[in-house]
Amino acid sequence: MRIVVLTKPVPDPASGQDRLGPDWRVDRAAAPAVLNGNDEYALEAALRLVEAHGGEITLLAMAPPSAPETLRKGLAMGADRAVLVTDPALAGSDIPSTVAVLAAALRDLEADLVLAGIDTSDGFAGVVPAALATTLRLPLLSNAAAIEPDPAAGRVRVRRIVQGGYDVLEAPLPALVSCTQALGAPRYPSLKGIMAARSKEIAVRSLADLGPLPRPVGGAVAETVVVAVDPPPPRGATRTVRAPAAEAAREIAEFLAARRLLP
Amino acid sequence: MVVSSTPPGYELTEEQRLVRDTVRALADDRIAPRAAEIDRTGEFPWDVKALLAEHDLLGLGIPAEYGGVGADLLSVCLAVEQVSRVCATSGLIIAVQELASLPIVLAGTDEQRRRWLPDLAAGRQLVAFALTEPEAGSDAAAVRTRAVRDGDDYVIEGTKRFITHGSIADLVVVFAVTDPEADRHGRMSAFVVERDRPGFRVARLEHKMGIRGSPTAELVFDGVRIPAGNRLGAEGEGFAIAMRTFERSRPAIAAQAVGIAQGALEVATAYARTRRQFGRPIGDFQMVAALLADMDAATEAARQLLYRACTVIERGGPDAARWAAIAKLVAGDAAMRVTTDAVQVLGGYGYVDEYPVERMMRDAKITQLYEGTQQIQRLVVARALLGRE
Ligand SMILES: Cc1cc2nc3c(=O)[nH]c(=O)nc-3n(C[C@H](O)[C@H](O)[C@H](O)COP(=O)(O)OP(=O)(O)OC[C@H]3O[C@@H](n4cnc5c(N)ncnc54)[C@H](O)[C@@H]3O)c2cc1C
Numbered sequence: 001m002r003i004v005v006l007t008k009p010v011p012d013p014a015s016g017q018d019r020l021g022p023d024w025r026v027d028r029a030a031a032p033a034v035l036n037g038n039d040e041y042a043l044e045a046a047l048r049l050v051e052a053h054g055g056e057i058t059l060l061a062m063a064p065p066s067a068p069e070t071l072r073k074g075l076a077m078g079a080d081r082a083v084l085v086t087d088p089a090l091a092g093s094d095i096p097s098t099v100a101v102l103a104a105a106l107r108d109l110e111a112d113l114v115l116a117g118i119d120t121s122d123g124f125a126g127v128v129p130a131a132l133a134t135t136l137r138l139p140l141l142s143n144a145a146a147i148e149p150d151p152a153a154g155r156v157r158v159r160r161i162v163q164g165g166y167d168v169l170e171a172p173l174p175a176l177v178s179c180t181q182a183l184g185a186p187r188y189p190s191l192k193g194i195m196a197a198r199s200k201e202i203a204v205r206s207l208a209d210l211g212p213l214p215r216p217v218g219g220a221v222a223e224t225v226v227v228a229v230d231p232p233p234p235r236g237a238t239r240t241v242r243a244p245a246a247e248a249a250r251e252i253a254e255f256l257a258a259r260r261l262l263p
Numbered sequence: 264m265v266v267s268s269t270p271p272g273y274e275l276t277e278e279q280r281l282v283r284d285t286v287r288a289l290a291d292d293r294i295a296p297r298a299a300e301i302d303r304t305g306e307f308p309w310d311v312k313a314l315l316a317e318h319d320l321l322g323l324g325i326p327a328e329y330g331g332v333g334a335d336l337l338s339v340c341l342a343v344e345q346v347s348r349v350c351a352t353s354g355l356i357i358a359v360q361e362l363a364s365l366p367i368v369l370a371g372t373d374e375q376r377r378r379w380l381p382d383l384a385a386g387r388q389l390v391a392f393a394l395t396e397p398e399a400g401s402d403a404a405a406v407r408t409r410a411v412r413d414g415d416d417y418v419i420e421g422t423k424r425f426i427t428h429g430s431i432a433d434l435v436v437v438f439a440v441t442d443p444e445a446d447r448h449g450r451m452s453a454f455v456v457e458r459d460r461p462g463f464r465v466a467r468l469e470h471k472m473g474i475r476g477s478p479t480a481e482l483v484f485d486g487v488r489i490p491a492g493n494r495l496g497a498e499g500e501g502f503a504i505a506m507r508t509f510e511r512s513r514p515a516i517a518a519q520a521v522g523i524a525q526g527a528l529e530v531a532t533a534y535a536r537t538r539r540q541f542g543r544p545i546g547d548f549q550m551v552a553a554l555l556a557d558m559d560a561a562t563e564a565a566r567q568l569l570y571r572a573c574t575v576i577e578r579g580g581p582d583a584a585r586w587a588a589i590a591k592l593v594a595g596d597a598a599m600r601v602t603t604d605a606v607q608v609l610g611g612y613g614y615v616d617e618y619p620v621e622r623m624m625r626d627a628k629i630t631q632l633y634e635g636t637q638q639i640q641r642l643v644v645a646r647a648l649l650g651r652e
Contacts, residue, residue, distance in 0.1 A: 069277050076281060188289050191319035191332045191342075194281050 001055030003046045004111040009033040009063045009070035010122040024226035033070045038117025040186035042179035047078045056080045075197035076189035087207040092219025099131040104210040114176040129178035139171035145182035282338045286345040298350035301476035311353045316386020321360045329380035337573035340518035347522030351626035352476035354519045362512040363392035370496035370504045391432035393423040404447040410439035419484040429480030430465045438501045451501030455493045462487040473625035513587040517569045517594035520630035524562040524598040527605035527623045558601045565597040588643035598627040
């Protein structure tokens with residue numbers, strides 16, 4: 001099975017740095033980049049699928065030229081290769097641009113299964129998987145909590161999380177699955193994996209390499225613009241309860257009950 | 264031989280950063296929650312050992328052709344540093360596996376390496392390094408344990424003291440006298456002794472101030488018979504093998520020290536932000552802020568010195584022993600000072616086990632003692648300076 005995992009380098013949410021520049025764009029120089037958290041869950045799911053069914057995993061990213069360092073972690077976790085689409089013209093791309101570029105790159109990769117995280121921790125739009133599936137005319141199996149492919153039959157089953165339970169969806173391959181954290185926590189790369197990643201290929205593609213696209217792309221034609229950003233209101237005063245466990249629990253319960261926050 | 268992947272330069276490579284960040288995440292998630300309990304119970308953390316093995320951290324410095332990771336010395340140190348930052352006992356598991364596999368890597372024949380290294384690299388077996396004796400501490404050449412040739416065998420007789428992992432290791436690298444008449448540096452040879460050899464026994468375990476989860480054993484060799492094929496290198500090369508080993512193992516102890524210091528600095532900094540006295544965070548008081556700044560400076564200075572030392576040692580050359588000694592000297596002192604000051608920043612809370620800094624202070628002390636005391640490191644440096652034997 002050929003699996004492509006969409007992996008986006010995002011500013012490290014744990015860095016504590018202010019990650020927005022003056023134009024409200026994500027300032028990618030302000031904080032070190034890491035693999036988007038939900039994409040790591042998608043990659044973990046891919047690794048388990050390949051362990052069970054055989055196959056190979058390609059990481060696909062559209063990102064600044066510094067991205068190979070971030071992608072290397074995915075290769076160390078066990079992906080076989082990576083494709084990085086990077087081009088100065090892509091800075092400031094909006095969702096339609098991103099989808100057009102990823103779709104073009106995906107056409108070349110001939111995947112049986114495309115996995116994506118349900119959203120990214122920098123953009124948070126969460127529509128790229130659906131838009132990409134639509135563009136590529138692939139079935140979309142969203143919010144996956146379990147993925148069960150049947151490569152011989154050319155089909156895949158997914159448990160989709162819905163309110164109060166899950167749906168079981170089935171679709172022919174190739175298909176696109178958006179992955180939730182219910183699939184299971186990503187592994188740490190092993191040290192041998194890190195050393196092996198050194199010799200794995202990261203193919204770098206420019207816009208020109210992708211060939212003609214059906215629409216103009218990049219920051220220059222972005223249709224969505226961030227107009228304003230408001231910080232969340234400051235947190236009110238916190239109260240720390242310091243008491244033996246039973247006493248503390250009672251105190252906290254009373255506090256919540258007084259505010260009608262307990263059922 | 265261990266092959267360097269470190270290009271000359273002053274930055275960690277992409278791969279080294281990935282090693283550091285991976286081990287840091289692993290240490291924070293899986294080892295840090297265990298540290299206080301390991302210290303309190305004084306029990307060897309088999310679960311942590313299994314975790315380290317699972318992630319190839321016990322075979323870091325072992326060449327890939329023998330089942331190891333084949334990482335450069337700096338990567339080994341980055342791993343020891345990140346684990347020691349949360350638990351010095353656990354960091355020592357990596358450091359000692361490296362220390363005691365080094366004589367096999369450096370002096371073993373291809374057959375010997377194939378025999379022992381794959382199990383060590385996979386963490387299926389642990390190995391200990393037995394040089395110190397009751398009468399041979401700093402004066403390592405004064406070893407009395409004898410290895411007497413008997414046909415195709417050697418018979419080993421003697422006592423080793425303070426041997427880390429001595430009670431749990433499957434293999435023990437033992438330094439013993441083969442030629443009592445030879446000069447100080449030609450008397451000893453190195454041997455690998457499997458723990459199930461008759462006559463080998465653990466006589467006692469030490470009750471220690473720090474690194475309390477790390478068993479430190481007295482080992483008795485009571486006529487232990489081993490095949491001559493268990494000797495590493497030629498007869499009389501033992502002292503030289505031990506010294507070459509220290510060139511690569513002292514940096515790992517320096518890394519343990521830097522990690523302990525960094526851990527203490529982080530706890531103290533977080534505390535100074537939140538602890539309020541006289542109506543404001545104690546970090547607002549210049550005397551506290553200066554303590555933190557000095558702690559950071561000492562830790563960073565030791566770290567950068569260590570990283571530099573690793574690249575010099577990796578390249579090889581006559582200066583390696585000096586760099587190894589300087590790195591351990593500076594890092595050990597930094598760890599002791601930084602952890603002591605961390606206790607100061609936390610006041611009374613630093614002195615009790617509600618916070619980890621008192622444990623870190625106890626753990627830091629060992630880095631000034633083992634693999635050569637600070638005085639012995641100075642001796643090594645002074646010899647290099649003054650050109651004496
Ligand atoms: C927890 C622990 C784990 C250990 N693990 C191991 C291990 O795995 N394998 C192993 O072989 N050993 C191990 N050791 C032994 C350790 O390396 C020795 O304790 C150390 O080398 C010092 O030897 P000593 O204790 O006999 O002290 P001594 O040599 O008796 O030293 C006492 C004091 O005299 C000073 N001194 C001695 N000679 C000189 C000199 N020439 N100039 C100036 N000062 C001098 C020393 O610096 C020290 O301050 C371990 C020790 C401990 C405590």
